[in-house]
Amino acid sequence: MSGNALITRALLLPSLVTGLSVPEWDLLVRQGRRANLLARLAHRIIEQQLMDRVPPRPRSHLLSALRMADRQSSAMRWEVECILRALAGVDERVILLKGAAYLLSDLPTAKGRTFADVDILVPKQRIAEVESQLMLHGWQGTHHDDYDQRYYRQWMHEIPPLRHVKRGTSIDVHHTVLPESARLKINTALLFQSAIAVPGHGRLYVLAPVDMVLHSATHLFHEGTLENGLRDLFDLDSLLRHFGARPDFWKQLVPRATELGMRRPLYYALRYCSKILNTPIPVEVINELEPGKPAPIVSSMMDFCYQRALSPQHGSCSTKGSRLATTFLYIRSHWLRMPFPLLVQHLLRKAMRNSTARAWETLFTPAPEKPEP
Amino acid sequence: MKISNYSHEQLTRRLEGGELLLDLKPFVTRIRSNIPGIARDIALMYAGFETCPEDAFADFHVAVIRESGLLNWMKPRARFYFDGRPSFIPLPVSQSFAMLEWGLNWCVAAHGHQYLIIHAAVIEREGRAAILPGAPGAGKSTLCAGLINRGWRLLSDELALLDLDSGLVCGMCRPVNLKNASIDVIRRFAPHAVMTGPVPDTTKGTIALMRPPEESIAARDAPARPAWIIVPDYSPEASPELVPHDRALAFMLLAEQSFNYDIHGTNGFAAIARLIDACHCYRFSYSNLEDAVRIFDRLAGGCE
Numbered sequence: 001m002s003g004n005a006l007i008t009r010a011l012l013l014p015s016l017v018t019g020l021s022v023p024e025w026d027l028l029v030r031q032g033r034r035a036n037l038l039a040r041l042a043h044r045i046i047e048q049q050l051m052d053r054v055p056p057r058p059r060s061h062l063l064s065a066l067r068m069a070d071r072q073s074s075a076m077r078w079e080v081e082c083i084l085r086a087l088a089g090v091d092e093r094v095i096l097l098k099g100a101a102y103l104l105s106d107l108p109t110a111k112g113r114t115f116a117d118v119d120i121l122v123p124k125q126r127i128a129e130v131e132s133q134l135m136l137h138g139w140q141g142t143h144h145d146d147y148d149q150r151y152y153r154q155w156m157h158e159i160p161p162l163r164h165v166k167r168g169t170s171i172d173v174h175h176t177v178l179p180e181s182a183r184l185k186i187n188t189a190l191l192f193q194s195a196i197a198v199p200g201h202g203r204l205y206v207l208a209p210v211d212m213v214l215h216s217a218t219h220l221f222h223e224g225t226l227e228n229g230l231r232d233l234f235d236l237d238s239l240l241r242h243f244g245a246r247p248d249f250w251k252q253l254v255p256r257a258t259e260l261g262m263r264r265p266l267y268y269a270l271r272y273c274s275k276i277l278n279t280p281i282p283v284e285v286i287n288e289l290e291p292g293k294p295a296p297i298v299s300s301m302m303d304f305c306y307q308r309a310l311s312p313q314h315g316s317c318s319t320k321g322s323r324l325a326t327t328f329l330y331i332r333s334h335w336l337r338m339p340f341p342l343l344v345q346h347l348l349r350k351a352m353r354n355s356t357a358r359a360w361e362t363l364f365t366p367a368p369e370k371p372e373p
Numbered sequence: 374m375k376i377s378n379y380s381h382e383q384l385t386r387r388l389e390g391g392e393l394l395l396d397l398k399p400f401v402t403r404i405r406s407n408i409p410g411i412a413r414d415i416a417l418m419y420a421g422f423e424t425c426p427e428d429a430f431a432d433f434h435v436a437v438i439r440e441s442g443l444l445n446w447m448k449p450r451a452r453f454y455f456d457g458r459p460s461f462i463p464l465p466v467s468q469s470f471a472m473l474e475w476g477l478n479w480c481v482a483a484h485g486h487q488y489l490i491i492h493a494a495v496i497e498r499e500g501r502a503a504i505l506p507g508a509p510g511a512g513k514s515t516l517c518a519g520l521i522n523r524g525w526r527l528l529s530d531e532l533a534l535l536d537l538d539s540g541l542v543c544g545m546c547r548p549v550n551l552k553n554a555s556i557d558v559i560r561r562f563a564p565h566a567v568m569t570g571p572v573p574d575t576t577k578g579t580i581a582l583m584r585p586p587e588e589s590i591a592a593r594d595a596p597a598r599p600a601w602i603i604v605p606d607y608s609p610e611a612s613p614e615l616v617p618h619d620r621a622l623a624f625m626l627l628a629e630q631s632f633n634y635d636i637h638g639t640n641g642f643a644a645i646a647r648l649i650d651a652c653h654c655y656r657f658s659y660s661n662l663e664d665a666v667r668i669f670d671r672l673a674g675g676c677e
Contacts, residue, residue, distance in 0.1 A: 022429065033484075034458075
């Protein structure tokens with residue numbers, strides 16, 4: 001905890017901001033901006049009625065970020081509405097995942113959160129129908145290359161992202177939560193069975209609380225580029241604190257993880273939430289996860305990597321081994337995503353297409369940083 | 374301390390160490406660069422601007438750094454960094470200062486949501502501001518450059534920052550962007566204006582930057598009350614004409630030319646509505662800057 005980045009400490013204890021020096025404010029705004037957590041910090045500061053005590057310059061950045069996040073929330077609600085209209089003719093439930101689900105369920109997790117794409121989950125046998133309805137209503141495919149198409153459709157858990165021609169918004173249509181080729185096999189049917197309706201939105205559903213946490217954990221701990229890693233860890237922390245207050249939540253969590261095949265990601269989620277964010281987790285739950293936990297050497301390697309990767313991807317937070325950690329987690333994510341022969345085939349294919357230099361990059365460095373829009 | 378008080382060596386050292394905090398009121402920018410030409414252009418264009426102490430709060434941390442690698446040894450290129458992250462594509466080193474300027478515009482447009490930010494030039498005379506919105510090529514920078522050399526005060530040639538509460542507009546009084554034929558037009562029109570050397574082959578053609586007049590820089594803190602929205606319309610044969618412009622169209626143009634209209638939601642709508650209500654809206658066609666000066670002076674004199 002004490003080694004945490006300033007933004008992490010400020011989010012955990014907003015009263016900290018009343019005693020910051022000017023250079024600390026400068027750093028806090030930069031880390032918050034980079035980690036996509038500035039608006040969440042603004043929200044926390046307002047919640048604690050401390051905004052008056054923030055100096056004017058940093059305050060305008062906090063409020064500016066919050067304004068942007070608010071705008072993204074309303075755009076997201078509208079986008080979900082448009083998706084529902086487009087899918088009116090499909091007789092099937094539409095399950096929202098991640099950010100959109102937190103927002104439409106009015107969870108505290110959505111407060112001050114930034115949003116980009118909408119993720120939905122529909123049964124595999126409905127994918128073609130959903131895709132064609134979306135295309136009829138203005139969404140277009142993005143990956144036109146034959147190999148990419150096959151890569152997505154044969155091995156992935158989603159079809160290539162669709163982009164709306166007019167609004168420029170993206171939607172990821174999933175039929176399960178991990179790639180078909182992944183090592184971890186998920187019992188997707190169970191997720192569908194327990195989904196719960198979003199009141200007032202017809203056929204709109206979200207995952208049940210326990211499943212929502214498990215999905216969030218699985219997603220984060222299979223991710224190869226953790227640009228939003230800290231933000232996603234705060235999402236988990238917020239979900240655990242919120243749902244953890246419900247009577248049966250903790251009792252259901254581990255049995256459900258076992259049933260769905262998500263024990264390992266849950267183990268990591270709880271470990272790093274409590275290590276980095278001090279999330280309160282009942283000791284019985286920790287004990288329940290003891291059997292089948294990673295070997296000590298694996299565990300210490302993962303600690304090394306995640307404690308570095310789950311901090312803001314900002315110059316001020318990079319320590320010895322940061323690069324090694326991100327590279328390792330990038331390779332690990334590919335390792336988890338597909339069996340080794342397929343992985344080799346996939347990377348070779350990418351290599352041939354992109355020229356040799358790019359291929360080595362693909363193999364040994366995390367995806368290049370996206371330019372600012 | 375003012376930029377003009379730094380020696381070339383001091384400025385270069387500060388830039389190399391990333392310790393140059395330029396006070397662009399209302400924003401402070403911390404700049405790092407290892408490109409020698411940038412110190413020269415900053416000294417030329419920002420001479421009258423203050424710097425801040427090294428431990429001051431910087432709104433934006435930017436850098437323009439020479440790219441490394443064999444390819445760049447033969448054809449040197451530089452890249453803009455926003456807080457350590459490479460942004461935009463690398464450009465030839467000769468375009469470094471222009472890239473810094475464009476990068477700064479992006480920083481403001483992407484983060485300054487305490488304002489409604491409109492892509493427009495703003496000039497002021499006797500407390501009343503004229504906002505000149507318009508698509509690139511409509512001649513707003515040229516018009517603005519001409520008028521500020523004849524007694525109008527420059528607020529901005531590109532970014533109008535509208536305060537939603539007060540309805541006042543501010544700019545940063547940064548250098549004016551001149552493109553292609555405009556460069557010679559302004560050189561002839563205002564022979565004493567200070568300009569950077571022309572930089573050919575940019576995405577916008579040949580460009581040069583012009584330093585705003587001293588009086589504008591001295592008053593750059595002061596916001597102004599908008600009085601006119603004037604849509605410039607340059608065409609080589611046009612006779613000078615200032616005609617009332619449809620208010621609804623002016624509204625739509627401002628909304629369309631705003632970088633963050635959508636982010637402000639209903640407040641943005643209300644702010645533009647208030648702005649339009651408070652202003653006379655005109656369309657101004659011209660082909661000659663002397664005509665423009667005459668007509669704008671008459672406007673400021675209260676004849677229209």
